[in-house]
Amino acid sequence: MRACIHRGSKEIGGSCIEVEQSGQRILLDLGLPLDAEFNTPRFLPPVRGLDGSDPSLLGILISHPHLDHYGLLAHVSPAVKVGLGASARRVLRAASDFVPGEWPLPNAGWDCRSGKSFDVGPFRVTPYLVDHSAYDAHALLIESGGKRLFYSGDFRGHGRKSALFERMVADAPRDIDALLVEGSSLSRLDANGTFPTESDVETQFADAFHQTHGLALVHTSAQNVDRIVSIYRAAKRTGRTLVIDLYAAAVLEATGNTNLPQSHWDSVALYVPHTQRLHIKKYFLFELLSKHSHNRVFERDLSGAPDRYALLFRPLHRNDLERARCLAGAHYVYSQWEGYWDRGMYDYLRAWLESHGIPRTCIHTSGHASPRDLKTFVQAIDAKHVVPIHSFRPDLYPDLFANVEAHADGEWWRV
Structure with missing residues (x-):
């Protein structure tokens, strides 16, 4: 061979x-x-x-x-x-x-x-x-x-x-x-170096959520399923509902693992940002949307009680969150490889956070x-x-x- x-x-x-x-x-x-x-x-x-x-x-x-x-x-x-x-x-x-x-x-x-x-x-x-x-x-x-x-x-x-x-x-x-x-x-x-465990990350999330007076924005990949579990568990520990979009809901369902957070769980909610709604219309994903809309929330829900939620954030959420006027007291948590941020890939997001006075924290492990x-x-x-x-x-x-x-x-x- x-x-x-x-x-x-x-x-x-x-x-x-x-x-x-x-x-x-x-x-x-x-x-x-x-x-x-x-x-x-x-x-x-x-x-x-x-x-x-x-x-x-x-x-x-x-x-x-x-x-x-x-x-x-x-x-x-x-x-x-x-x-x-x-x-x-x-x-x-x-x-x-x-x-x-x-x-x-x-x-x-x-x-x-x-x-x-x-x-x-x-x-x-x-x-x-x-x-x-x-x-x-x-x-x-x-x-x-x-x-x-x-x-x-x-x-x-x-x-x-x-x-x-x-x-x-x-x-x-x-x-x-x-x-x-x-x-x-x-x-x-x-x-001899070691990385934090995923359980350590969960505890750090819970601490960050406790200290956040408004909406918790957590920026990570929806395909990092272990991280979604950590965010979900931290949200539940702090009395928050994990808010996911249709993309994340579809990925979690596709794992076939019913022990992972799913859109119909009581502590999970679905929010569909405007850009994604346009995508659903363009590609006729209405059946998928219907399947995951059991616990759907809207802008009025986020603006009415932002401290009740931890949002699985993606940059496409920005305009929706501005319209909802739910960013007072918000906290952005970056949970991916720092290299993406250091290389300038998220400079536009840095400017957006600064314009709204939203602090940034990095919580991640390899x-x-x-x-x-x-x-x-x-x-x-x-x-x-x-x-x-x-x-x-x-x-x-x-x-x-x-x-x-x-x-x-x-x-x-x-x-």
């Missing part, structure tokens, strides 16, 4: 690994680079058969539904099979109703279920559900020709599914020839494993070779792990 990292050996995002056995091939992820301004075919790696013309490309396995791991699927022939978690597939389909342009929906293929092996030509594939900020994320064990390659995908040990990390460490796959392991945190924390948890994970798997991927600092791997074997983008190597 041979492998080639097409992108990711020295960067975070855009991950793509090609694996070959006896002339047949699979891809592990096909991500859009983080620095890509537009999703165009020019970012496709030099892999034969993405246009459906080469049957030796058996398919693409997507570890999890983040654009830097699946985003280039928009430029792949429908003839190429795609595998990922069944819930992840549903979430992406639900999200597609609200995203303009060429949204990369996965082709038909395999549904990954944790611990359930399946065959793709000469490859035996076993997915392992992992704790990550994307819902239904998996690590992937690939076996062929007597060799075993384990791809970590993106994972962590401090989220709401941390038991999955503990289970992996306690009963790790054995006899691994090559472990491709992400190292996103190696450019952010020192060798979707990636801390250096300490990376060391625990790598030691537990005890692979013959540890291969850096999804990291800006592959040079730091030998300081943390034994048996490091770095490979450059585009280099073919034997597992």
